[in-house]
Amino acid sequence: MAEPGQNLAVVVHRAGDLRLENRPIPEPGPNEVLLRMHSVGICGSDVHYWQHGRIGDFVVKDPMVLGHEASGTVAKVGSGVTHLKPGDRVAIEPGVPREIDEFCKTGRYNLSPTIFFCATPPDNGNLCRYYKHSASYCYKLPDNVTFEEGALIEPLSVGIHACKRAGVTLGSKVFVSGSGPIGLVNVLVAKMMGAAAVVITDLSASRLQKAKEVGADFTIQVKNETPQEVASKVEGLLGCMPEITVECTGVQACIQAGIYATRSGGTLVLVGLGPDMVTVPIVNAAVREVDIRGIFRYCNTWPVAIALLASKRINVKPLVTHRFPLEKALEAFETTKRGEGVKVMLKCDPSDHNP
CATH class of the missing domain: 3.40.50.720 (NAD(P)-binding Rossmann-like Domain)
Incomplete structure (x- = not known):
């Protein structure tokens, strides 16, 4: 585990105000896992929240961690988690229903009005060193699928x-x-x-x-x-x-x-x-x-995407054109804002900048 205070995060405070700041390392609940983040892609929506402080009815009222295209390694598991263990590499599905409503029952959980979604106000995203997430929405990556491919499952899902x-x-x-x-x-x-x-x-x-x-x-x-x-x-x-x-x-x-x-x-x-x-x-x-x-985001796509990537039926690697360490996040955001390249990837693990 990192020393306390080593959870660097990319936080938008209001329109035009993006900061790198330290946050406490969270403690996973019974059905959650703590992840050491590896690769996080920058999405147009992240840039939009930074530039405008809102998207439609979603308004940044309190400081919010950005990032929702992400993968990492399990660092710690909650007491109720059985399908994951420390060391597992996972891709994160950023939308987690908070209640089993009619939309969830019919398999269209993305439409649930109370859904948690990374980096949609007021919910924090995962562009940080350590992040906790619902274990059921973390999907184990096969050995032949890279962290960056895992992070690209989010746009691929769209x-x-x-x-x-x-x-x-x-x-x-x-x-x-x-x-x-x-x-x-x-x-x-x-x-x-x-x-x-x-x-x-x-x-x-x-x-x-x-x-x-x-x-x-x-x-x-x-x-x-x-x-x-x-x-x-x-x-x-x-x-x-x-x-x-x-x-x-x-x-x-x-x-x-x-x-x-x-x-x-x-x-x-x-x-x-x-x-x-x-x-x-x-x-x-x-x-x-x-x-x-x-369409509104996606649902039930992570298993499909992982199967396609593992079988090499689909190649998303050419989408990544730029990589920055987390410390240079502001530069990475400027690059995305200028429309350079295609997908800008932030590397959150200081000891591993590999794809």
Whole structure:
């Protein structure tokens, strides 16, 4: 165990105020484990809380530890924990239901209104040296899955959940809008689930290059086309309109393009979150029976993701472009804010900076 006072944490106090500070090392409850954190990815939402102090109705009122894409090693187990032991390497599912409500009973626990979720106010995240978490939401990593892959299960889960909600299947033609980390995991998962062709759009040429690396068949660098023009480019490249569109930007024009692009009878899944109110051609969608679905995080995805990573059926390693030690977290956040690279990974264990 570390000396007291060696639990360095990345804490947002209010908009624009991000600090590195020491926190006490927590004591795990009966059904919890104390983890020595290893790798934690920075998500756009972490940056947003730092920059704006809120996301929608979730407002930072008290200092909050950031981070929710994470893996680590079990340091200590609570008295009731039987499936994990000290030394086990685990990936952390950040959303833990606080009560077994109707949503939990139907298997959609992500929709439980009282769920605990790392780094969503007022719940602290795990971008720190030591962190305690519900043992049932820590998943043991096989020896051939790295800590960084374990941390990437969180964004990967968004892709798994979105592609399931979209109904991607053998031979699907898919349009992914936005080539950030979430767009990229949707490309990976769609291809894995049998998509015959995936086209992806973005403003950035370098991000589209990364999309090609992870398996996108076609890329479109958007400049100042109208939504209808983007839709017709998508159709031109695929040779038909896609049955499925996965919108990962939350930008109004992109949602509009998503509706225009999707084949009649197809499905548009909205993953990216933008402003509360957006103007969209809803009648166009309605008369063509385009189903518009939302997603909220994910559920029941960690076992699936671990199986895919362990069997080498999916490769998320190219997503990590930058690594920083925890002490340089502020620099890492600045890097993410500037939009450099794809996924920035923080290394929380001073004795082990390996992937």
